[in-house]
Structure formats: C-alpha cells, structure tokens
Amino acid sequence: MKQINLSHAMFSSDSFTIFEDDDFEITTFTYPSGIEALKLTNNRGHLTVLPFHGLIIWDAIFDDISLKMKDMFSQPLPGPGIADTYGCFQFTSGLLANGTPGPEDDYQLHGEFPTSEMDHSYLTIEDGAITIHSDYEYVKGFGYHYLAEPSVTLHKDSGLFDIQLTVTNLSNYQPMPLQYMCHMNYAYVENEEISSNIPDEAFQLRQTVPSHVHPTPEWTAYNEKLKASGKLINKLDDKEHYDPEIVFFSSDLTKFGKEAEFRVNVGNGHNFLTKFATEQFPIATRWILYNPDQQVGAFALPGTSRPEGFAAAQKAGTLIHLKAHESREFKVTTGLEN
Numbered sequence: 283m284k285q286i287n288l289s290h291a292m293f294s295s296d297s298f299t300i301f302e303d304d305d306f307e308i309t310t311f312t313y314p315s316g317i318e319a320l321k322l323t324n325n326r327g328h329l330t331v332l333p334f335h336g337l338i339i340w341d342a343i344f345d346d347i348s349l350k351m352k353d354m355f356s357q358p359l360p361g362p363g364i365a366d367t368y369g370c371f372q373f374t375s376g377l378l379a380n381g382t383p384g385p386e387d388d389y390q391l392h393g394e395f396p397t398s399e400m401d402h403s404y405l406t407i408e409d410g411a412i413t414i415h416s417d418y419e420y421v422k423g424f425g426y427h428y429l430a431e432p433s434v435t436l437h438k439d440s441g442l443f444d445i446q447l448t449v450t451n452l453s454n455y456q457p458m459p460l461q462y463m464c465h466m467n468y469a470y471v472e473n474e475e476i477s478s479n480i481p482d483e484a485f486q487l488r489q490t491v492p493s494h495v496h497p498t499p500e501w502t503a504y505n506e507k508l509k510a511s512g513k514l515i516n517k518l519d520d521k522e523h524y525d526p527e528i529v530f531f532s533s534d535l536t537k538f539g540k541e542a543e544f545r546v547n548v549g550n551g552h553n554f555l556t557k558f559a560t561e562q563f564p565i566a567t568r569w570i571l572y573n574p575d576q577q578v579g580a581f582a583l584p585g586t587s588r589p590e591g592f593a594a595a596q597k598a599g600t601l602i603h604l605k606a607h608e609s610r611e612f613k614v615t616t617g618l619e620n
Contacts, residue, residue, distance in 0.1 A: 305438035333403035344441030352577035364396035380461035381589025441618030463585035470577035544582035
C-alpha cells in the first residue's frame with residue numbers, strides 16, 4: 283500500500299496530477315473561493331472531495347450521470363456551517379448534535395462538524411482502490427473532546443464508493459453524545475422509482491414542521507392528504523407538490539434485517555444505490571424537494587437517529603453516549619450501480 287500525505291502547499295488554482303496509473307488519476311486544485319479540492323478519477327467517472335473542509339464530497343459523476351442535487355452554488359464557499367455551502371453531494375451531519383434544531387435545541391443546522399477544517403489529510407493507494415482520509419480533533423475547555431476520522435474509498439471500474447467514519451471520545455472520564463447522519467444530496471430524477479428491501483410500512487411522514495420550512499396552503503393540504511393515506515412516496519412524479527420539502531422518517535430498521543438497501547432506477551440499466559448496516563444506522567430519512575433553485579431526491583439518508591434535533595433524539599432514546607475512550611465506526615456504500 284502506498285501513502286501520500288497531503289499539505290496545503292500541494293494545492294493551487296492550477297490542476298496538478300499527484301498520482302496516475304492504469305486504474306486511477308488523482309489531481310489537486312483550489313477553487314476561486316480558496317477551498318482546496320481533490321479529484322479522484324477512475325474509468326467510470328470521478329469524485330471531487332474537499333480534503334481539508336469537512337472531507338465533504340462536493341461532486342460525484344459516473345458514466346456521465348451526475349449524482350448531485352441541483353443547487354445554487356457554482357463552487358464550495360467558506361463559512362461556519364453547511365448552509366453556507368449547500369451545493370455538495372455529501373457531508374457529515376453531526377456529531378454532537380444532528381439535523382434541524384428543535385425548539386429546545388441551541389446549535390447550528392446539522393451540527394458543528396460539516397465544514398470543520400481538518401487537521402490532516404492523506405491518500406492510501408492499494409490494489410483496486412484509493413482512499414482519501416482526513417481527521418479532526420474537536421476540543422473545548424469545560425466541554426467535549428473527540429477525534430473524527432472520515433474517509434472515502436473509490437474502487438476501480440466501479441461507480442460505487444464507500445463513505446466511512448470513526449468517532450472516538452478522547453475524554454479521560456466523561457461520556458459524550460453522538461448523533462450522525464451520512465447526508466447524501468442525491469439528484470432529483472423525474473419519474474424515478476425507488477425500491478428497497480425495507481417495507482414501506484417502516485416509514486412515516488414527518489409530523490412536525492421545522493423552522494426552515496414555510497408551508498403554503500397548497501403544501502399543507504398535500505401534506506395532510508399524504509399523512510391520511512399513510513403512503514410512502516416511491517416515485518417522483520408530482521414535483522408541483524415537493525416545495526417546501528417532503529420528508530419521511532423510518533422506524534427502527536434493525537427489525538427488518540441486518541442490511542438495508544435502497545435503489546433508484548435512473549434508466550439505461552443504471553441505479554443509484556445506498557446500502558448500510560442497520561445496526562450502525564437504525565434510521566433512514568427520505569428527503570424530497572423540487573423548485574427552480576434546488577432539486578433533491580435524497581432517497582435514503584442513513585442516521586443514528588431522526589434528524590429532528592438533539593432534544594428529540596434524547597426523548598426518543600436514540601441518542602448515542604460514547605464512554606471515555608470509546609470509538610464507534612460507520613460505513614455506507616453508495617453511488618451508481620449497473
């Protein structure tokens with residue numbers, strides 16, 4: 283296995299190839315905004331990741347199919363929270379608190395981690411795979427202290443990739459709360475059909491209206507109709523009713539098997555795929571949004587709890603408490619399947 287340690291000096295406005303063989307090409311560049319990026323390419327397509335900026339996956343394109351939501355951002359932008367750069371394919375939501383803050387919560391949207399500046403980043407290259415690793419030490423006086431180690435692995439000849447995260451409580455004595463969602467902002471594909479090995483009955487329409495959602499009379503009527511039907515949206519064929527967003531939450535997925543698999547048929551023998559262990563991620567969220575500025579078909583967002591805030595997870599008993607020096611690992615396989 284080869285390892286390449288990344289430094290800020292390796293990134294500039296000009297694209298620079300730092301590795302190339304028969305299976306992969308790895309290039310560095312810097313966006314005009316000043317955010318450094320790494321392009322990981324195989325013979326099917328590429329991922330663009332931000333190695334020092336939350337290890338966000340900014341873009342994902344395979345077989346000329348973009349996996350990413352339609353958004354308003356032409357490039358990643360600096361800022362203290364994910365709303366400052368909400369044009370990415372995937373980000374790490376959490377980790378001390380996750381999702382949309384509820385009335386009893388006091389934290390920014392999707393938590394403290396998403397745009398954190400990583401302390402280190404490096405590549406590992408082995409037969410058939412390349413992995414970008416980053417790490418970030420969070421520490422506050424009189425507060426929590428943890429190490430987060432996200433990574434993304436691209437395989438040769440494949441449109442699928444792995445998103446992994448290890449979180450370690452570095453405190454010598456106190457437990458820490460942990461909430462995590464692997465937030466993948468998949469593209470909205472007109473008339474796409476979603477399938478899964480999880481029954482529809484496992485999902486329920488969101489019962490609350492978070493502060494960032496501003497209902498219209500038409501949306502409210504549609505939402506009430508959906509709620510009364512008890513049906514899960516498995517086909518995106520009614521875009522006039524997906525603004526504001528439509529959100530479904532699952533119940534505990536461990537009741538339905540050890541692994542959850544969700545697919546979206548996007549035509550020509552291709553599927554968007556997301557699969558994960560239900561023991562690691564007992565909750566899945568479906569997020570649908572369609573307007574002229576933003577279009578999302580996030581068919582399965584794996585999480586440790588529902589993204590309704592810290593207090594809601596605490597009340598539901600889904601908040602994880604890591605003991606001193608305890609670690610927790612997570613893995614999601616996603617991308618374009620053929």
